[in-house]
Amino acid sequence: MAATIRDVAQASGVHVSTVSRTFSAPHLVNPETRNRVLAVAEDLGYRPNRAARALTTGRTHNLGLIVADISNPFFPPLIKAAQAHARLRDYHVFVADTDEDPQVEEELIQTLTKQVDGVLLCSPRLSNRAIEKLSEDVPFVVVNRRLKGMSTVLMDVGLGARLAIEHLTALGHRRIALLAGPAGSWTSREMSDAARAVAGIDLAILGPNSPTEHGGLAAAEAVLAADVTAVLAYNDLMAIGLVEGLDERGIEVPGRISVVGVDDIVSGRLTRPKLTTVAMPTEAAGRTAVDLLLQLVGAGQTATPALATLATHLIIRDSTGPVPP
Amino acid sequence: MAATIRDVAQASGVHVSTVSRTFSAPHLVNPETRNRVLAVAEDLGYRPNRAARALTTGRTHNLGLIVADISNPFFPPLIKAAQAHARLRDYHVFVADTDEDPQVEEELIQTLTKQVDGVLLCSPRLSNRAIEKLSEDVPFVVVNRRLKGMSTVLMDVGLGARLAIEHLTALGHRRIALLAGPAGSWTSREMSDAARAVAGIDLAILGPNSPTEHGGLAAAEAVLAADVTAVLAYNDLMAIGLVEGLDERGIEVPGRISVVGVDDIVSGRLTRPKLTTVAMPTEAAGRTAVDLLLQLVGAGQTATPALATLATHLIIRDSTGPVPP
DNA sequence: GGAAGTTCTGCAACCGGTTGCACGAAACAT
DNA sequence: ATGTTTCGTGCAACCGGTTGCAGAACTTCC
Incomplete structure (x- = not known):
């Protein structure tokens, strides 16, 4: 077996x-001895066993990352x-x-707890109370949900929504629909709050909807009924679905209706028309979340929860245009 | 602290x-005692520490899953x-x-080895020798690469390639290009072998290429130079990029050139034209790989490597059409 | 020359479980 | 009543590391 x-x-x-x-503490050992040991270790192919180390130090050097849907x-x-x-x-x-x-989410966190030093919770579906309860056992960083007393990474989707609406108003749109996401989604509420705050427009909020291509497709009818000239969708998948649904009904995008998505997923760059969208700093969010989490892990219970808000920006492509005459 | x-x-x-x-062995303890213990455990919120258990049993109950690119x-x-x-x-x-x-891949496997009971290696970039070497330390299951003496899950991409080519020949195409993937990719070689085996066509193999949208875009020129009427791309991303590149040059798909991809990713269903593609049984592959791996883990060194080959099938959409006159 | 530090290494307990072995009590056979 | 099983539980060693403490060897300083 292994050495x-x-x-x-x-x-x-x-x-x-x-x-x-x-x-684990090289400075405490004589350089000569150390080199000898290192040579032998190298020779035997020795690598410290992390599980064993975890047992005494209490640090596993593992993190958990929990997402709603990898796909x-x-x-x-x-x-x-x-x-x-x-x-x-x-x-x-x-x-x-x-x-x-949410059930699976909770179980997962519980079984993972003992094996990790901290957990990254992305767009959790659990209730705030449940999260707070679980956070007694293990440090958390929550991504895309505001939770007082807990370290949080937010992508400023409110800013993004405002930029999107402003872009639309600049193009002359006044009657705009917001295609909401799932019920209870922080992001979705954040977007509608921001959109409502923009003056001088007539906003219709449609939803809740499933945050998928299919959800967008299914919402096409409601969008037409709302009699708007532009739509801001909860995410790109929905936006793409909506464009599809409108296309089926012979409605041109952006000729008759302009559409804006959120996320800047790859698919959005590949559809026709290419999607105007709010780009989310996902890589930065991942890195920041890890940083905050390790900070928390290092600090022990004395930790002060931190809040990082990352800016979003608008990417204008081909799915938005001037309001039709 | 935790109980x-x-x-x-x-x-x-x-x-x-x-x-x-x-x-860990409930049948060995008196039901009465057991229930009392369970009640107390429940009460104290006790959960067994997996790391500690791993130390004595040698089973971590963790698996490693290594992929080239999550994105x-x-x-x-x-x-x-x-x-x-x-x-x-x-x-x-x-x-x-x-x-x-490959360097990162090797390091990753080495540091993971002690923490997992087995590793799932998807489309590895390492050399066969390196993999064989590493497999002395921990059981492996390799996905999408044939490796003698090792448990393997293959998606029959050769079959897929043949189906694609036959579909194209049925549409009248005779001059067909194969847009190869990265050098050293088993999948890529498998595809070209299968394509070459189909009689009566004039096959141009172009590549190697980067297996991304950009790789496809960049290959547009080469495709035109090859003077073909149809292309089978290494994967959907490349196919989508290629369609884009052809579009930029005013070449219609499938009017002038038909394009087939591989993988059936979501984006392919959302582009215009919708992509004809070879669907890969990815979920089944994931499950099968886990099954094989756990089988291996259970068996210890007495394990017989198993080989699972999963069928692929062709999905005909809008990016292929009859050969132009 | 002796006291007071330094620096390096060994000893042994400990982390949180598992498991082979032994032993006492109860159940069964003779 | 005695001998043999079976069952349930306790004991203690062990997995592979870490770490507080103690002491040996060597410096440094008066």
Whole structure:
């Protein structure tokens, strides 16, 4: 089997504690000894066993990352960035998918708790109370949900919504629909609040809707009934679905109706017309979340929760145009 | 801190070993005692510490899942399925992204080795020799690469390529280009072998190319130079990029050139024209891989490597049409 | 030359579980 | 009544590291 610390100790004629220190506190051991130990360790292919180390130190050097749906194209860049960033700091990442089920989410967190130093919760579906309860056991960073007393990374989707609406009003649109997301989504509420705050427009809020292509497709009828010239959708998938639905009914985008999405997923750049959208700083969010979490982990219970708000920006492509005459 | 096995033992007036058995070998303990212990455990919120358990049993109940690029839309469904399937069997999954870098891949596997019972390697970029070497330390299942003596899940992309080519020939195409993927990709070689085996066509193999939208875009010129009427691309991303590149040059798809992709990613259903493509059984692959891996883990070194080949099928949409006159 | 530091290493307990072994009590057979 | 099983539980060693404490060897300073 794989070499243990005792094999190395024996082979290099020192006590196990010296070998241990060679790896976890090198400055405490004589350079000469250290080199000898390192040489032997290298020779035997020894690598410290993280699970064993975790047992005494209480630090697993693992993080948990929980998302509602890995297949939603919004998440992979975040996961990727978080994972890469964590790796640089010598942390591994468990990724778990809750399938949008709060029950699963809770179980997952509970079984993961003992194995990680902290958990990244992305767009959680759990209630605030449940999250607060669970956070007694393990540090959390929440992404895309405001939760007092907890470290949080927010993407300023309110800003994005305002930019989008302003872009539309600049094009002459006055009657605008907001295609809302799932009920209870923080993001969705944030968007409608921001949109309502823009003066001089006539806003129709439609929803809640499923945050998928299909949800957008299904909403086409409601959009037409609302008699608007422009739509801001909860996310790109819905926007794409909506364009499809409008197309089926012979409504041109952006000729008759302009459409704006949110997320800037890859697909949005590939559809015709190319989607005007609010770009989310997902990679930055992943990295920031890991930073905040490690900060929390390092600080122990004395931690002050931090709040990071990341700016969003509007990407103007081909799905928006001047209001028809 | 969280309750340990000793807390439970004390509170229920039995020895720690009895508590341990209550969880890991219930049949060995008197039902009455067991219930008492369980009640106390429940009361104290006790959950067994997996890391500690791993130390003695040698089973971590964790799996590693290594992919080249989480952001490539081909992977998330596989990750999702694998992760969900593993969870049902009480396994957690580390997901790591190598950024297509063999070096990173190797390091990742090495640091993960001690923490997992087995590793799922998806479309590895490492050399066969390196993989064989690493497999001495931990069981592997390789997805999308044939490796003798190792458990393997293959998606029959050769079949897919043949179906695609036959579809094209049925439409009258004779001069067909194959847009290859990265050098050293098993999938890519498999596709060209299968394509070459189809009689009666004039096949141009173009590549290697980067397996991204940009790679497809960049290949547009080469495709035109090859003077073909149809193209089979290594994957959907490239196919979409290619359609884009052709469009920029005023070449209609499928009017002048037909294009077929591989993977059936969501984006392919959203582009205009909708992409004809070879659908890959990614979810099934994820589940099968987990099954094979756990089988291997259970069997110890006596394991016989297994090979699972999953069928692919062709989805005909709008990017292919009859050969132009 | 002796006291007071430094620096390095060893000892042993500990982290939170698991498990082979032994032993006492109850159940069964003779 | 005695001998043999079976069952349930306790004991203690062990998994592979970490770490507080103690002491040996070597400096440094008066």
